[in-house]
Amino acid sequence: MDSPEIRVGDNERAEALNLLGEHFSHGRLNLSEFEERSAQASSATTRGELEILFTDLPAVTANVPETVQEKDNASGTLDHWREIVMGLTPLLALVLFFVFDTWLWFLLVPAVSIVLYAGRDNDDDKPEKKKKN
Template identity: 40%
Template sequence: MSELPGARISVGERERALRELAEHLGAGRLTLGDYEDRADTATAATTTAELASLFTDLPAAPAPSAPPPPADPAMGFAIMAGCAAAFAFVLALAFGGWLWLLLLVVLLVSAPLLPTALRRRRAPGRP
């Protein structure tokens, strides 16, 4: 909302106030009757002071939490390599072939190196 208490409000500010009141109703801070009274007042409000008076006895909305860090696709390759290594180990036990164990060694050695190599390849300034 605007800084000045006597400033006129927009439709968007009224709608935001109604959403905040609905959140307080959902959290159990308002009864249905109290919500209806405040919603009617918010709908008829013309200044920021009128809207602010609706929230004097209610806690402020919590600050939005930080967005989660973006997923690193290189880690997905490492996880898939680890799963493939476990699968190769199972195949080696089931069929007794030594080539499956060779695949296991290759996957276990390359899996930790793969995320670093992919990050280096996608580093800024590199083609």
């Protein structure tokens, strides 16, 4: 491991500021802590001065974006709005058939599916396919 007395440059300070921003965005730092540590990172001259800013914080790992993504997916069913619209379309067509007494409303089912899914590759919606690419 390198000595903590090694001097740092602008790139190292910018990287430390970015990491502090990530910790702040995940709620690990409150605003005053973030401001204080950011000021210290901006004025740091050695690696030791930067390293001490992160001693009580967990290492940023590759699974942080997945955690954020899982939180976003838990927000509800908005990720599957196309499926919801397609599921409701036949019911709407049935109601309109009885109200207006014409079978042409059932043409909504293929029309809506064309509008919602035309030109889309079904594999793009599957998370396991996204991870492989």
